[in-house]
Amino acid sequence: MPLPTIEWIGGIDGRIKLIDQTLLPNELKYVYCDDKESIFHAIKTLMVRGAPAIGIAAAMGTVVGIKNSKSEDFESFFKEMKEVTSCLGSSRPTAVNLFWGLKRMEDTAQKNSQKPVSEIKRILLDEAKTILEEDKAICRKIGENGESLLEDGSCVITHCNAGGLATGDYGTALAVMFTAVEKGKRISVYTDETRPLLQGSRLTAWELKNAGIDVTLICDNMAAHTMKRKKIDCVIVGADRIAANGDAANKIGTYSLSIIAKEHNVPFYVAAPASTFDLSIASGDEIPIEERNPDEVTKIAGNKIAPDDIKVFNPAFDVTPASNITAIITERGVINSPNTENIKNIIGYKS
Ligand code: MRU
Numbered sequence: 001m002p003l004p005t006i007e008w009i010g011g012i013d014g015r016i017k018l019i020d021q022t023l024l025p026n027e028l029k030y031v032y033c034d035d036k037e038s039i040f041h042a043i044k045t046l047m048v049r050g051a052p053a054i055g056i057a058a059a060m061g062t063v064v065g066i067k068n069s070k071s072e073d074f075e076s077f078f079k080e081m082k083e084v085t086s087c088l089g090s091s092r093p094t095a096v097n098l099f100w101g102l103k104r105m106e107d108t109a110q111k112n113s114q115k116p117v118s119e120i121k122r123i124l125l126d127e128a129k130t131i132l133e134e135d136k137a138i139c140r141k142i143g144e145n146g147e148s149l150l151e152d153g154s155c156v157i158t159h160c161n162a163g164g165l166a167t168g169d170y171g172t173a174l175a176v177m178f179t180a181v182e183k184g185k186r187i188s189v190y191t192d193e194t195r196p197l198l199q200g201s202r203l204t205a206w207e208l209k210n211a212g213i214d215v216t217l218i219c220d221n222m223a224a225h226t227m228k229r230k231k232i233d234c235v236i237v238g239a240d241r242i243a244a245n246g247d248a249a250n251k252i253g254t255y256s257l258s259i260i261a262k263e264h265n266v267p268f269y270v271a272a273p274a275s276t277f278d279l280s281i282a283s284g285d286e287i288p289i290e291e292r293n294p295d296e297v298t299k300i301a302g303n304k305i306a307p308d309d310i311k312v313f314n315p316a317f318d319v320t321p322a323s324n325i326t327a328i329i330t331e332r333g334v335i336n337s338p339n340t341e342n343i344k345n346i347i348g349y350k351s
Pocket of ligand 1: 046050051159173239240316329
């Protein structure tokens with residue numbers, strides 16, 4: 001059972017407790033966020049990361065941001081709440097779960113606008129906790145829906161971290177692997193280290209090893225050789241935003257992995273909840289790609305590995321075209337050969 005990535009401690013005066021993922025695997029330390037500044041910082045610096053976990057952090061972050069509001073009427077309360085949601089919404093642009101979580105909180109407040117502000121605050125906290133509990137159930141369902149894609153003896157490549165740390169519990173891509181193992185299948189996994197921030201080596205390798213799964217670490221540039229020389233049965237990755245046509249943004253390096261998989265006729269699966277789909281955009285061209293601090297590329301663990309003042313391009317995500325994706329595994333079912341029509345059939349209704 002993975003450790004809780006993020007949870008709410010206490011009542012409406014409580015705070016958010018989360019694992020500081022920047023310190024793993026060397027140190028397992030929890031941080032507490034009590035206001036909008038601290039949760040903004042936690043999201044921005046990747047203490048909490050991974051699309052579903054960011055959605056949960058956004059919802060809980062809205063609660064810490066408004067819990068001390070002195071407003072007595074809904075109009076001024078909601079104005080304060082919008083300041084909180086727009087602040088949190090400026091933390092990271094790519095994972096649509098962030099905006100999904102913030103909108104769900106705003107909608108909840110608006111639906112209850114006739115109630116006293118103290119009551120609305122309590123309802124918002126309940127909603128944030130519900131989002132966390134729903135995410136846990138969704139991850140389990142993704143695992144159940146995807147595990148039949150793995151056979152006894154299957155070998156998988158994954159990229160970045162789409163495990164329990166990236167969600168409320170259990171993960172998306174890793175949920176498929178965890179569930180297959182729970183069903184008695186022996187599987188093995190190669191995890192890309194995932195430069196620049198090493199979510200693959202620091203987080204995925206840690207999670208899989210802790211779960212007793214046979215995991216081997218490779219550098220990102222070893223994936224093609226590994227696919228050529230080893231028996232790789234499939235690639236499974238997570239996603240941060242999936243457009244209406246199935247183009248999927250995920251951690252930088254996912255697109256190149258999909259090209260390598262195509263070249264080697266290896267099935268390429270994306271595992272993601274319905275909240276990661278953005279049906280308002282037709283294709284991946286419209287997905288905003290976060291660019292991060294050059295230091296992430298010029299330094300490893302604080303040590304400089306490049307000349308002073310070198311120009312750096314540091315996109316945190318890339319977009320894998322739907323044509324490279326064999327299927328998308330969701331809690332609502334598996335979408336084979338994803339395209340606008342079959343995505344609409346499974347995702348295009350309100351649950
Ligand atoms: O920058 P990160 O670490 O937040 O990026 C995370 C990813 O790209 C994950 O693969 C994605 O969010 C899916 S998590 C279930």
